[in-house]
Amino acid sequence: MPAIVTLTLNPALDITTETETVRPTHKLRCGPAVLEPGGGGINVARVLHALGGDAVAIFPQGGPAGATMEQLLRDSGVPIAPVSTAGATRESFTVDETGTGKQFRFVLPGPELSEDELARLLAAIEAVAAPACLVASGSLPPGLDPAIFGRLATLCKRIGARLVIDTSGPALAACEGIQAYLIKPSIREVEELVGRDLRDDGAQAEAARELIARGFAEVVVISLGERGALLAGKGIDLRMAALPVPPGGGAVGAGDSMVAGLTLALARGASLEEALRMGVAAGAAALMTPAEELVRRDDVERLYAAASAGTAAEQNSP
Template identity: 40%
Template structure:
Protein backbone atom coordinates (compact mmCIF):
# COMPACT_ATOMS: atom_id res chain seq x y z
CA UNK A 1 0.00 0.00 0.00
CA UNK A 2 1.44 3.37 -0.99
CA UNK A 3 1.77 5.74 2.00
CA UNK A 4 -0.14 9.05 1.86
CA UNK A 5 0.90 12.29 3.56
CA UNK A 6 -1.58 15.17 3.54
CA UNK A 7 -0.31 18.72 4.12
CA UNK A 8 -2.37 21.45 5.78
CA UNK A 9 -0.59 24.76 6.33
CA UNK A 10 -3.70 26.69 7.38
CA UNK A 11 -5.90 24.33 9.43
CA UNK A 12 -9.01 25.35 11.29
CA UNK A 13 -11.56 24.15 13.77
CA UNK A 14 -14.82 24.26 11.80
CA UNK A 15 -17.81 25.29 13.89
CA UNK A 16 -21.17 24.44 12.32
CA UNK A 17 -24.45 25.84 13.63
CA UNK A 18 -28.01 26.39 12.44
CA UNK A 19 -30.51 29.14 13.20
CA UNK A 20 -34.11 29.77 12.24
CA UNK A 21 -33.22 32.77 10.08
CA UNK A 22 -30.14 34.95 9.59
CA UNK A 23 -31.21 38.54 10.25
CA UNK A 24 -29.20 41.69 11.14
CA UNK A 25 -29.20 43.55 14.46
CA UNK A 26 -30.68 40.86 16.65
CA UNK A 27 -29.63 37.90 18.73
CA UNK A 28 -29.88 34.70 16.73
CA UNK A 29 -30.60 31.58 18.77
CA UNK A 30 -28.51 28.75 17.36
CA UNK A 31 -28.14 25.01 17.67
CA UNK A 32 -25.26 23.55 19.67
CA UNK A 33 -22.12 23.84 17.54
CA UNK A 34 -20.62 20.84 15.82
CA UNK A 35 -16.81 20.94 15.90
CA UNK A 36 -14.64 19.32 13.26
CA UNK A 37 -10.96 19.64 12.38
CA UNK A 38 -10.77 21.37 9.02
CA UNK A 39 -8.51 22.58 6.24
CA UNK A 40 -7.98 20.91 2.88
CA UNK A 41 -5.38 18.30 3.78
CA UNK A 42 -7.05 17.45 7.09
CA UNK A 43 -10.36 16.92 5.30
CA UNK A 44 -8.64 14.59 2.82
CA UNK A 45 -7.22 12.54 5.71
CA UNK A 46 -10.63 12.45 7.42
CA UNK A 47 -12.32 11.26 4.23
CA UNK A 48 -9.66 8.58 3.66
CA UNK A 49 -10.27 7.36 7.22
CA UNK A 50 -14.03 7.25 6.52
CA UNK A 51 -13.26 4.92 3.60
CA UNK A 52 -11.32 2.60 5.87
CA UNK A 53 -7.96 3.88 4.63
CA UNK A 54 -4.91 5.34 6.29
CA UNK A 55 -2.92 8.52 5.87
CA UNK A 56 -0.71 10.78 7.95
CA UNK A 57 -1.54 14.46 8.36
CA UNK A 58 1.25 17.05 8.38
CA UNK A 59 -0.42 20.01 10.09
CA UNK A 60 0.79 23.46 11.17
CA UNK A 61 -0.63 23.92 14.69
CA UNK A 62 -0.50 26.68 17.27
CA UNK A 63 -2.10 27.57 20.58
CA UNK A 64 -5.16 26.10 22.27
CA UNK A 65 -7.07 25.63 19.01
CA UNK A 66 -4.11 23.75 17.56
CA UNK A 67 -4.14 21.45 20.57
CA UNK A 68 -7.86 20.89 20.04
CA UNK A 69 -7.23 19.85 16.42
CA UNK A 70 -4.66 17.30 17.57
CA UNK A 71 -7.23 15.76 19.90
CA UNK A 72 -10.00 15.76 17.28
CA UNK A 73 -7.75 14.01 14.76
CA UNK A 74 -6.55 11.47 17.32
CA UNK A 75 -10.19 10.64 18.10
CA UNK A 76 -10.65 9.79 14.41
CA UNK A 77 -7.55 7.59 14.35
CA UNK A 78 -5.50 9.92 12.15
CA UNK A 79 -1.78 10.14 12.78
CA UNK A 80 -0.38 13.68 12.96
CA UNK A 81 3.03 15.15 12.17
CA UNK A 82 2.74 18.52 13.95
CA UNK A 83 4.57 21.59 12.71
CA UNK A 84 4.82 24.66 14.98
CA UNK A 85 2.68 27.39 13.43
CA UNK A 86 3.77 31.01 14.02
CA UNK A 87 0.52 31.85 15.84
CA UNK A 88 -2.86 30.64 17.05
CA UNK A 89 -4.65 28.23 14.73
CA UNK A 90 -7.79 29.77 13.24
CA UNK A 91 -11.47 28.94 13.52
CA UNK A 92 -14.13 29.00 10.80
CA UNK A 93 -17.91 29.22 11.07
CA UNK A 94 -20.67 27.69 8.95
CA UNK A 95 -24.24 28.90 9.57
CA UNK A 96 -27.31 27.23 8.08
CA UNK A 97 -30.34 29.51 7.62
CA UNK A 98 -33.25 27.11 8.10
CA UNK A 99 -35.84 29.52 6.66
CA UNK A 100 -34.11 30.01 3.30
CA UNK A 101 -32.10 26.76 3.27
CA UNK A 102 -29.03 28.90 2.54
CA UNK A 103 -25.60 28.35 4.03
CA UNK A 104 -23.19 31.08 5.16
CA UNK A 105 -19.47 30.36 5.56
CA UNK A 106 -17.11 32.65 7.48
CA UNK A 107 -13.40 31.88 7.00
CA UNK A 108 -10.61 33.47 9.06
CA UNK A 109 -7.12 34.16 7.61
CA UNK A 110 -4.79 32.30 10.00
CA UNK A 111 -1.40 33.41 11.41
CA UNK A 112 1.23 35.13 9.26
CA UNK A 113 4.27 33.05 8.26
CA UNK A 114 7.87 34.21 7.88
CA UNK A 115 10.40 33.07 5.29
CA UNK A 116 12.07 30.86 7.91
CA UNK A 117 8.72 29.20 8.72
CA UNK A 118 8.28 28.38 5.02
CA UNK A 119 11.81 26.96 4.65
CA UNK A 120 11.43 24.83 7.77
CA UNK A 121 8.05 23.46 6.63
CA UNK A 122 9.43 22.47 3.23
CA UNK A 123 12.29 20.54 4.82
CA UNK A 124 10.10 18.80 7.37
CA UNK A 125 7.47 17.75 4.81
CA UNK A 126 10.16 16.08 2.70
CA UNK A 127 11.50 14.24 5.76
CA UNK A 128 8.04 13.12 6.89
CA UNK A 129 7.23 11.14 3.74
CA UNK A 130 8.53 7.62 3.04
CA UNK A 131 10.15 7.23 -0.35
CA UNK A 132 7.70 6.65 -3.18
CA UNK A 133 4.66 7.94 -1.30
CA UNK A 134 1.92 10.39 -2.28
CA UNK A 135 1.82 13.94 -0.89
CA UNK A 136 -1.47 15.85 -1.00
CA UNK A 137 -1.19 19.64 -0.70
CA UNK A 138 -4.69 21.01 -0.34
CA UNK A 139 -6.36 24.07 1.12
CA UNK A 140 -5.57 27.75 1.42
CA UNK A 141 -2.10 29.11 2.08
CA UNK A 142 -1.73 31.23 5.23
CA UNK A 143 -0.60 34.86 5.03
CA UNK A 144 3.11 35.15 4.33
CA UNK A 145 3.45 31.86 2.42
CA UNK A 146 4.68 32.77 -1.09
CA UNK A 147 2.80 31.98 -4.27
CA UNK A 148 5.58 29.65 -5.40
CA UNK A 149 5.24 27.32 -2.38
CA UNK A 150 3.71 24.44 -4.43
CA UNK A 151 6.53 24.67 -6.98
CA UNK A 152 9.15 24.72 -4.22
CA UNK A 153 7.50 21.73 -2.55
CA UNK A 154 7.61 19.80 -5.82
CA UNK A 155 11.35 20.46 -6.01
CA UNK A 156 11.88 19.31 -2.40
CA UNK A 157 10.03 16.05 -3.02
CA UNK A 158 12.03 15.07 -6.10
CA UNK A 159 14.84 13.29 -4.14
CA UNK A 160 12.36 10.95 -2.40
CA UNK A 161 10.52 10.20 -5.67
CA UNK A 162 7.17 11.13 -4.15
CA UNK A 163 4.11 11.91 -6.24
CA UNK A 164 2.45 15.26 -5.50
CA UNK A 165 -1.30 15.90 -5.71
CA UNK A 166 -1.92 19.65 -5.75
CA UNK A 167 -5.38 21.07 -5.10
CA UNK A 168 -4.90 24.83 -5.10
CA UNK A 169 -6.44 28.04 -6.37
CA UNK A 170 -5.96 31.79 -6.66
CA UNK A 171 -2.49 33.35 -6.84
CA UNK A 172 -0.64 30.05 -6.36
CA UNK A 173 -2.41 28.52 -9.35
CA UNK A 174 -1.90 31.62 -11.49
CA UNK A 175 1.81 31.64 -10.58
CA UNK A 176 2.22 28.08 -11.85
CA UNK A 177 0.49 28.97 -15.11
CA UNK A 178 2.56 32.10 -15.70
CA UNK A 179 5.88 30.44 -14.88
CA UNK A 180 4.96 27.20 -16.67
CA UNK A 181 6.58 25.38 -13.75
CA UNK A 182 5.82 21.71 -13.28
CA UNK A 183 3.40 21.86 -10.38
CA UNK A 184 2.67 18.27 -9.54
CA UNK A 185 1.93 14.80 -10.79
CA UNK A 186 -1.77 15.55 -10.27
CA UNK A 187 -3.31 19.04 -10.41
CA UNK A 188 -6.96 19.69 -9.51
CA UNK A 189 -9.21 22.75 -9.71
CA UNK A 190 -12.91 23.52 -10.05
CA UNK A 191 -14.64 24.86 -13.15
CA UNK A 192 -14.62 28.52 -12.06
CA UNK A 193 -10.90 28.38 -11.28
CA UNK A 194 -10.27 26.71 -14.64
CA UNK A 195 -12.19 29.42 -16.53
CA UNK A 196 -10.28 32.16 -14.70
CA UNK A 197 -6.99 30.47 -15.52
CA UNK A 198 -7.98 29.86 -19.14
CA UNK A 199 -9.27 33.39 -19.63
CA UNK A 200 -12.32 32.06 -21.45
CA UNK A 201 -15.61 30.24 -20.74
CA UNK A 202 -15.52 26.44 -20.66
CA UNK A 203 -19.20 25.65 -21.21
CA UNK A 204 -18.92 21.97 -22.18
CA UNK A 205 -17.05 18.92 -20.97
CA UNK A 206 -15.07 18.91 -24.20
CA UNK A 207 -14.01 22.53 -23.61
CA UNK A 208 -12.89 21.61 -20.11
CA UNK A 209 -11.01 18.55 -21.36
CA UNK A 210 -9.29 20.65 -24.05
CA UNK A 211 -8.05 23.11 -21.42
CA UNK A 212 -7.00 20.37 -19.01
CA UNK A 213 -4.94 18.76 -21.76
CA UNK A 214 -3.42 22.15 -22.62
CA UNK A 215 -2.08 22.31 -19.06
CA UNK A 216 -0.65 18.81 -19.40
CA UNK A 217 1.10 19.74 -22.66
CA UNK A 218 2.47 22.92 -21.00
CA UNK A 219 4.04 20.62 -18.42
CA UNK A 220 2.20 21.82 -15.29
CA UNK A 221 1.21 18.25 -14.38
CA UNK A 222 1.03 14.75 -15.81
CA UNK A 223 -2.68 14.58 -14.96
CA UNK A 224 -5.10 17.50 -14.65
CA UNK A 225 -8.51 17.15 -13.03
CA UNK A 226 -11.29 19.75 -13.26
CA UNK A 227 -14.54 19.52 -11.31
CA UNK A 228 -17.69 20.61 -13.13
CA UNK A 229 -20.05 20.21 -10.18
CA UNK A 230 -23.19 18.28 -11.05
CA UNK A 231 -21.85 17.85 -14.60
CA UNK A 232 -19.12 15.49 -13.40
CA UNK A 233 -15.32 15.49 -13.12
CA UNK A 234 -13.01 15.75 -16.12
CA UNK A 235 -9.50 14.26 -16.25
CA UNK A 236 -6.85 14.66 -18.94
CA UNK A 237 -3.41 13.14 -19.48
CA UNK A 238 -1.26 13.01 -22.60
CA UNK A 239 -2.82 9.65 -23.40
CA UNK A 240 -6.51 10.39 -22.96
CA UNK A 241 -9.44 12.37 -21.54
CA UNK A 242 -12.26 11.04 -19.39
CA UNK A 243 -15.28 12.28 -17.48
CA UNK A 244 -16.83 10.57 -14.46
CA UNK A 245 -20.49 11.37 -13.97
CA UNK A 246 -21.65 12.86 -10.68
CA UNK A 247 -24.28 10.70 -8.99
CA UNK A 248 -27.77 12.20 -8.79
CA UNK A 249 -28.24 12.61 -5.04
CA UNK A 250 -30.08 14.95 -2.70
CA UNK A 251 -27.71 17.73 -1.65
CA UNK A 252 -27.44 18.50 2.06
CA UNK A 253 -24.19 20.51 1.95
CA UNK A 254 -21.46 21.05 -0.62
CA UNK A 255 -18.82 21.60 2.06
CA UNK A 256 -15.95 19.13 1.65
CA UNK A 257 -17.00 17.71 -1.71
CA UNK A 258 -13.71 18.68 -3.36
CA UNK A 259 -11.63 17.31 -0.50
CA UNK A 260 -13.63 14.07 -0.59
CA UNK A 261 -12.93 13.80 -4.33
CA UNK A 262 -9.20 14.13 -3.66
CA UNK A 263 -9.43 11.52 -0.91
CA UNK A 264 -11.29 9.02 -3.09
CA UNK A 265 -8.91 9.54 -6.00
CA UNK A 266 -5.75 9.34 -3.88
CA UNK A 267 -6.84 6.34 -1.82
CA UNK A 268 -7.69 4.48 -5.04
CA UNK A 269 -4.20 5.19 -6.40
CA UNK A 270 -2.62 4.07 -3.11
CA UNK A 271 -4.40 0.71 -3.51
CA UNK A 272 -3.04 0.26 -7.03
CA UNK A 273 -6.08 1.23 -9.12
CA UNK A 274 -5.49 2.92 -12.46
CA UNK A 275 -6.25 6.57 -13.24
CA UNK A 276 -9.75 6.11 -14.73
CA UNK A 277 -10.77 3.95 -11.76
CA UNK A 278 -9.34 6.57 -9.39
CA UNK A 279 -11.38 9.25 -11.19
CA UNK A 280 -14.54 7.20 -10.71
CA UNK A 281 -13.82 6.70 -7.00
CA UNK A 282 -13.19 10.42 -6.60
CA UNK A 283 -16.50 11.26 -8.25
CA UNK A 284 -18.36 8.81 -6.01
CA UNK A 285 -16.68 10.26 -2.90
CA UNK A 286 -17.64 13.81 -3.91
CA UNK A 287 -21.23 12.70 -4.54
CA UNK A 288 -21.31 11.00 -1.15
CA UNK A 289 -19.99 14.14 0.56
CA UNK A 290 -22.82 16.39 -0.62
CA UNK A 291 -25.34 13.99 0.97
CA UNK A 292 -24.04 14.78 4.48
CA UNK A 293 -24.68 17.95 6.49
CA UNK A 294 -22.19 20.71 7.35
CA UNK A 295 -18.58 19.45 7.60
CA UNK A 296 -19.36 15.74 7.99
CA UNK A 297 -17.71 14.73 4.66
CA UNK A 298 -18.38 11.37 2.98
CA UNK A 299 -19.29 7.92 4.33
CA UNK A 300 -17.46 4.87 3.04
CA UNK A 301 -20.59 2.79 2.52
CA UNK A 302 -22.19 5.58 0.45
CA UNK A 303 -19.16 5.69 -1.86
CA UNK A 304 -19.40 1.99 -2.65
CA UNK A 305 -23.13 2.32 -3.30
CA UNK A 306 -22.66 5.32 -5.60
CA UNK A 307 -19.83 3.92 -7.74
CA UNK A 308 -22.20 2.41 -10.35
CA UNK A 309 -23.91 5.82 -10.60
CA UNK A 310 -20.63 7.49 -11.61
CA UNK A 311 -19.86 5.85 -14.95
CA UNK A 312 -16.80 6.78 -17.01
CA UNK A 313 -16.85 8.18 -20.56
CA UNK A 314 -14.21 9.32 -22.99
CA UNK A 315 -14.53 13.02 -23.82
Protein backbone atom coordinates in the same frame (compact mmCIF):
# COMPACT_ATOMS: atom_id res chain seq x y z
CA MET B 1 4.57 3.92 6.83
CA PRO B 2 1.80 6.14 5.36
CA ALA B 3 1.27 5.82 1.62
CA ILE B 4 -0.24 9.33 1.45
CA VAL B 5 0.79 12.56 3.19
CA THR B 6 -1.53 15.57 3.23
CA LEU B 7 -0.30 19.11 3.81
CA THR B 8 -2.66 21.84 5.02
CA LEU B 9 -0.87 25.17 5.19
CA ASN B 10 -3.84 27.16 6.51
CA PRO B 11 -6.02 24.82 8.62
CA ALA B 12 -9.07 25.99 10.52
CA LEU B 13 -11.21 24.98 13.44
CA ASP B 14 -14.67 24.94 11.90
CA ILE B 15 -17.47 26.09 14.23
CA THR B 16 -21.07 25.56 13.11
CA THR B 17 -24.25 26.65 14.85
CA GLU B 18 -27.79 27.67 13.95
CA THR B 19 -30.28 30.40 14.66
CA GLU B 20 -33.77 31.11 13.35
CA THR B 21 -33.00 34.45 11.67
CA VAL B 22 -29.77 36.39 11.08
CA ARG B 23 -30.47 40.08 11.73
CA PRO B 24 -28.04 43.01 12.05
CA THR B 25 -27.43 44.65 15.46
CA HIS B 26 -29.46 41.96 17.30
CA LYS B 27 -28.13 39.41 19.72
CA LEU B 28 -28.68 36.12 17.96
CA ARG B 29 -29.45 33.20 20.26
CA CYS B 30 -27.76 30.18 18.72
CA GLY B 31 -27.94 26.44 19.17
CA PRO B 32 -25.05 24.27 20.40
CA ALA B 33 -21.78 24.68 18.51
CA VAL B 34 -20.38 21.79 16.48
CA LEU B 35 -16.57 21.80 16.26
CA GLU B 36 -14.73 20.10 13.39
CA PRO B 37 -11.11 20.16 12.17
CA GLY B 38 -11.01 21.81 8.76
CA GLY B 39 -8.84 22.88 5.85
CA GLY B 40 -8.36 21.11 2.52
CA GLY B 41 -5.61 18.65 3.38
CA ILE B 42 -7.11 17.84 6.77
CA ASN B 43 -10.45 17.05 5.13
CA VAL B 44 -8.67 14.86 2.57
CA ALA B 45 -6.92 12.99 5.40
CA ARG B 46 -10.23 12.51 7.24
CA VAL B 47 -11.82 11.01 4.13
CA LEU B 48 -8.79 8.79 3.49
CA HIS B 49 -9.03 7.53 7.06
CA ALA B 50 -12.77 6.86 6.64
CA LEU B 51 -12.02 4.87 3.47
CA GLY B 52 -9.33 2.76 5.14
CA GLY B 53 -6.44 4.58 3.50
CA ASP B 54 -2.95 4.76 4.98
CA ALA B 55 -2.36 8.50 5.41
CA VAL B 56 -0.96 11.14 7.75
CA ALA B 57 -1.97 14.81 7.98
CA ILE B 58 0.73 17.46 8.40
CA PHE B 59 -0.34 20.98 9.37
CA PRO B 60 0.71 24.02 11.44
CA GLN B 61 -0.95 24.22 14.84
CA GLY B 62 -1.04 27.07 17.32
CA GLY B 63 -3.13 28.55 20.10
CA PRO B 64 -6.30 27.19 21.75
CA ALA B 65 -8.08 26.62 18.41
CA GLY B 66 -5.11 24.63 17.14
CA ALA B 67 -5.01 22.54 20.31
CA THR B 68 -8.73 21.79 20.00
CA MET B 69 -8.35 20.84 16.35
CA GLU B 70 -5.44 18.53 17.14
CA GLN B 71 -7.41 16.80 19.89
CA LEU B 72 -10.43 16.34 17.62
CA LEU B 73 -8.24 14.65 15.01
CA ARG B 74 -6.58 12.41 17.59
CA ASP B 75 -9.97 11.44 19.02
CA SER B 76 -11.18 10.49 15.53
CA GLY B 77 -8.12 8.29 14.93
CA VAL B 78 -6.71 10.29 12.00
CA PRO B 79 -2.89 9.97 12.02
CA ILE B 80 -1.35 13.46 12.32
CA ALA B 81 2.01 15.18 12.53
CA PRO B 82 1.28 18.76 13.67
CA VAL B 83 3.99 21.43 13.66
CA SER B 84 3.69 24.00 16.43
CA THR B 85 3.57 27.66 15.42
CA ALA B 86 3.65 31.00 17.21
CA GLY B 87 0.47 32.20 15.48
CA ALA B 88 -2.93 30.84 16.51
CA THR B 89 -4.79 28.53 14.16
CA ARG B 90 -7.70 30.35 12.53
CA GLU B 91 -11.37 29.68 13.09
CA SER B 92 -14.19 29.52 10.56
CA PHE B 93 -17.69 30.27 11.76
CA THR B 94 -20.83 29.02 10.02
CA VAL B 95 -24.40 29.94 10.95
CA ASP B 96 -27.34 28.00 9.51
CA GLU B 97 -30.48 30.14 9.35
CA THR B 98 -33.23 27.67 10.20
CA GLY B 99 -36.06 29.97 9.13
CA THR B 100 -34.89 30.17 5.52
CA GLY B 101 -32.37 27.36 5.02
CA LYS B 102 -29.67 29.89 4.17
CA GLN B 103 -26.11 29.46 5.39
CA PHE B 104 -23.72 32.23 6.42
CA ARG B 105 -20.00 31.44 6.47
CA PHE B 106 -17.35 33.64 8.08
CA VAL B 107 -13.73 32.68 7.33
CA LEU B 108 -10.78 34.29 9.10
CA PRO B 109 -7.44 34.74 7.30
CA GLY B 110 -5.18 32.69 9.56
CA PRO B 111 -1.68 33.42 10.92
CA GLU B 112 1.46 34.09 8.91
CA LEU B 113 4.08 31.33 8.86
CA SER B 114 7.71 32.17 9.55
CA GLU B 115 10.39 30.67 7.33
CA ASP B 116 11.48 28.48 10.25
CA GLU B 117 7.93 27.17 10.70
CA LEU B 118 7.64 26.50 6.97
CA ALA B 119 10.97 24.68 6.99
CA ARG B 120 9.75 22.46 9.83
CA LEU B 121 6.60 21.61 7.87
CA LEU B 122 8.71 20.58 4.87
CA ALA B 123 10.99 18.58 7.16
CA ALA B 124 7.95 16.77 8.56
CA ILE B 125 7.09 15.67 5.02
CA GLU B 126 10.61 14.37 4.43
CA ALA B 127 10.47 12.49 7.73
CA VAL B 128 7.77 10.22 6.28
CA ALA B 129 9.44 7.23 4.65
CA ALA B 130 8.73 6.94 0.92
CA PRO B 131 5.11 8.13 0.62
CA ALA B 132 3.43 7.41 -2.70
CA CYS B 133 1.64 10.76 -2.82
CA LEU B 134 1.70 14.20 -1.22
CA VAL B 135 -1.59 16.07 -1.32
CA ALA B 136 -1.25 19.84 -0.89
CA SER B 137 -4.77 21.17 -0.53
CA GLY B 138 -6.47 24.36 0.57
CA SER B 139 -5.71 28.06 0.75
CA LEU B 140 -2.42 29.69 1.69
CA PRO B 141 -1.96 31.70 4.90
CA PRO B 142 -1.40 35.45 4.61
CA GLY B 143 1.97 36.47 3.25
CA LEU B 144 3.06 33.02 2.04
CA ASP B 145 4.64 33.11 -1.42
CA PRO B 146 2.70 30.86 -3.82
CA ALA B 147 6.10 29.66 -5.01
CA ILE B 148 5.77 27.17 -2.12
CA PHE B 149 4.16 24.81 -4.63
CA GLY B 150 7.34 24.84 -6.70
CA ARG B 151 9.29 23.96 -3.57
CA LEU B 152 6.88 21.11 -2.90
CA ALA B 153 7.30 19.84 -6.47
CA THR B 154 11.08 19.81 -6.05
CA LEU B 155 10.75 18.02 -2.71
CA CYS B 156 8.45 15.38 -4.23
CA LYS B 157 10.87 14.71 -7.06
CA ARG B 158 13.61 14.19 -4.47
CA ILE B 159 11.62 11.75 -2.32
CA GLY B 160 9.85 10.00 -5.21
CA ALA B 161 6.29 11.04 -4.32
CA ARG B 162 3.51 12.15 -6.66
CA LEU B 163 2.37 15.71 -5.94
CA VAL B 164 -1.40 16.28 -5.99
CA ILE B 165 -2.55 19.92 -5.70
CA ASP B 166 -5.99 21.33 -4.99
CA THR B 167 -5.92 25.09 -4.54
CA SER B 168 -7.27 28.21 -6.24
CA GLY B 169 -6.63 31.81 -7.25
CA PRO B 170 -3.05 33.11 -7.38
CA ALA B 171 -1.81 29.95 -5.64
CA LEU B 172 -3.16 27.80 -8.48
CA ALA B 173 -1.81 30.19 -11.12
CA ALA B 174 1.64 29.90 -9.52
CA CYS B 175 1.63 26.17 -10.28
CA GLU B 176 2.34 26.82 -13.95
CA GLY B 177 5.59 25.13 -14.94
CA ILE B 178 6.14 23.18 -11.70
CA GLN B 179 5.11 19.83 -13.25
CA ALA B 180 3.03 18.44 -10.41
CA TYR B 181 1.58 14.99 -10.96
CA LEU B 182 -2.09 16.04 -10.71
CA ILE B 183 -4.15 19.18 -10.16
CA LYS B 184 -7.92 19.30 -9.58
CA PRO B 185 -9.36 22.69 -10.48
CA SER B 186 -13.04 23.49 -10.93
CA ILE B 187 -14.31 24.51 -14.35
CA ARG B 188 -14.49 28.15 -13.17
CA GLU B 189 -10.86 28.03 -12.06
CA VAL B 190 -9.79 26.58 -15.42
CA GLU B 191 -11.64 29.37 -17.24
CA GLU B 192 -9.68 31.89 -15.17
CA LEU B 193 -6.38 30.18 -16.05
CA VAL B 194 -7.00 29.99 -19.80
CA GLY B 195 -8.89 33.29 -20.07
CA ARG B 196 -12.00 32.09 -21.90
CA ASP B 197 -15.40 30.50 -21.41
CA LEU B 198 -15.51 26.72 -21.67
CA ARG B 199 -19.09 25.93 -22.55
CA ASP B 200 -18.77 22.62 -24.39
CA ASP B 201 -16.97 19.30 -23.95
CA GLY B 202 -14.41 19.97 -26.66
CA ALA B 203 -13.40 23.35 -25.24
CA GLN B 204 -13.03 21.86 -21.77
CA ALA B 205 -10.81 19.01 -22.98
CA GLU B 206 -8.70 21.45 -25.00
CA ALA B 207 -8.23 23.66 -21.93
CA ALA B 208 -7.15 20.68 -19.83
CA ARG B 209 -4.53 19.76 -22.43
CA GLU B 210 -3.39 23.39 -22.51
CA LEU B 211 -2.74 23.30 -18.76
CA ILE B 212 -0.70 20.13 -19.23
CA ALA B 213 1.31 21.78 -22.02
CA ARG B 214 1.93 24.81 -19.76
CA GLY B 215 3.46 22.52 -17.16
CA PHE B 216 0.85 22.65 -14.42
CA ALA B 217 0.70 18.86 -14.08
CA GLU B 218 0.91 15.56 -15.90
CA VAL B 219 -2.79 14.92 -15.18
CA VAL B 220 -5.58 17.50 -14.94
CA VAL B 221 -8.92 16.58 -13.36
CA ILE B 222 -11.61 19.23 -13.81
CA SER B 223 -14.62 19.03 -11.51
CA LEU B 224 -17.75 19.98 -13.46
CA GLY B 225 -20.32 19.96 -10.64
CA GLU B 226 -23.57 18.35 -11.70
CA ARG B 227 -21.96 17.46 -15.06
CA GLY B 228 -19.39 15.16 -13.46
CA ALA B 229 -15.66 15.37 -14.11
CA LEU B 230 -13.07 15.41 -16.88
CA LEU B 231 -9.61 13.83 -16.65
CA ALA B 232 -6.87 14.57 -19.17
CA GLY B 233 -3.36 13.19 -19.33
CA LYS B 234 -0.78 12.07 -21.86
CA GLY B 235 -2.68 10.03 -24.43
CA ILE B 236 -5.86 9.89 -22.37
CA ASP B 237 -9.08 11.90 -22.17
CA LEU B 238 -11.77 10.62 -19.79
CA ARG B 239 -15.15 12.07 -18.92
CA MET B 240 -17.44 10.73 -16.22
CA ALA B 241 -21.02 11.77 -15.58
CA ALA B 242 -22.11 12.77 -12.10
CA LEU B 243 -23.56 9.93 -10.04
CA PRO B 244 -27.18 10.41 -8.94
CA VAL B 245 -27.49 10.33 -5.15
CA PRO B 246 -30.36 10.95 -2.74
CA PRO B 247 -30.28 14.26 -0.87
CA GLY B 248 -29.08 14.22 2.70
CA GLY B 249 -26.06 16.42 3.05
CA GLY B 250 -24.51 19.41 1.32
CA ALA B 251 -21.74 20.30 -1.07
CA VAL B 252 -19.25 21.08 1.72
CA GLY B 253 -16.34 18.66 1.50
CA ALA B 254 -17.30 17.19 -1.88
CA GLY B 255 -14.17 18.51 -3.59
CA ASP B 256 -11.89 17.31 -0.80
CA SER B 257 -13.60 13.92 -0.88
CA MET B 258 -13.03 13.70 -4.63
CA VAL B 259 -9.33 14.42 -4.16
CA ALA B 260 -9.14 11.76 -1.46
CA GLY B 261 -10.80 9.16 -3.69
CA LEU B 262 -8.52 9.98 -6.62
CA THR B 263 -5.38 9.86 -4.51
CA LEU B 264 -6.30 6.70 -2.65
CA ALA B 265 -6.87 4.84 -5.91
CA LEU B 266 -3.59 6.11 -7.40
CA ALA B 267 -1.62 5.19 -4.27
CA ARG B 268 -3.02 1.67 -4.56
CA GLY B 269 -1.84 1.36 -8.15
CA ALA B 270 -5.17 1.87 -9.90
CA SER B 271 -5.46 3.12 -13.47
CA LEU B 272 -6.45 6.71 -14.17
CA GLU B 273 -9.91 5.54 -15.21
CA GLU B 274 -10.36 3.66 -11.93
CA ALA B 275 -9.03 6.66 -10.00
CA LEU B 276 -11.53 8.97 -11.70
CA ARG B 277 -14.37 6.62 -10.79
CA MET B 278 -13.24 6.49 -7.16
CA GLY B 279 -12.91 10.27 -7.05
CA VAL B 280 -16.36 10.89 -8.48
CA ALA B 281 -17.85 8.23 -6.18
CA ALA B 282 -16.28 9.84 -3.10
CA GLY B 283 -17.40 13.31 -4.16
CA ALA B 284 -20.95 12.06 -4.70
CA ALA B 285 -20.95 10.26 -1.35
CA ALA B 286 -20.14 13.56 0.37
CA LEU B 287 -23.43 14.96 -0.93
CA MET B 288 -25.30 12.28 1.04
CA THR B 289 -23.91 13.02 4.49
CA PRO B 290 -23.84 15.96 6.91
CA ALA B 291 -20.83 18.20 6.39
CA GLU B 292 -19.16 17.15 9.64
CA GLU B 293 -19.17 13.48 8.59
CA LEU B 294 -17.74 14.08 5.08
CA VAL B 295 -18.28 10.52 3.70
CA ARG B 296 -19.30 7.02 4.71
CA ARG B 297 -17.15 4.19 3.42
CA ASP B 298 -20.08 1.97 2.44
CA ASP B 299 -21.60 4.81 0.37
CA VAL B 300 -18.34 5.32 -1.52
CA GLU B 301 -17.84 1.61 -2.16
CA ARG B 302 -21.43 1.18 -3.35
CA LEU B 303 -21.24 4.17 -5.70
CA TYR B 304 -17.87 3.04 -7.05
CA ALA B 305 -19.24 -0.43 -7.73
CA ALA B 306 -22.26 1.03 -9.52
CA ALA B 307 -20.02 3.27 -11.62
CA SER B 308 -17.75 0.37 -12.50
CA ALA B 309 -20.69 -1.83 -13.49
CA GLY B 310 -22.21 0.85 -15.73
CA THR B 311 -20.80 2.80 -18.63
CA ALA B 312 -19.60 5.59 -16.38
CA ALA B 313 -16.39 6.74 -18.06
CA GLU B 314 -16.13 7.78 -21.67
CA GLN B 315 -12.65 7.68 -23.19
CA ASN B 316 -11.58 9.70 -26.21
CA SER B 317 -8.30 10.27 -27.98
CA PRO B 318 -6.96 13.76 -27.35
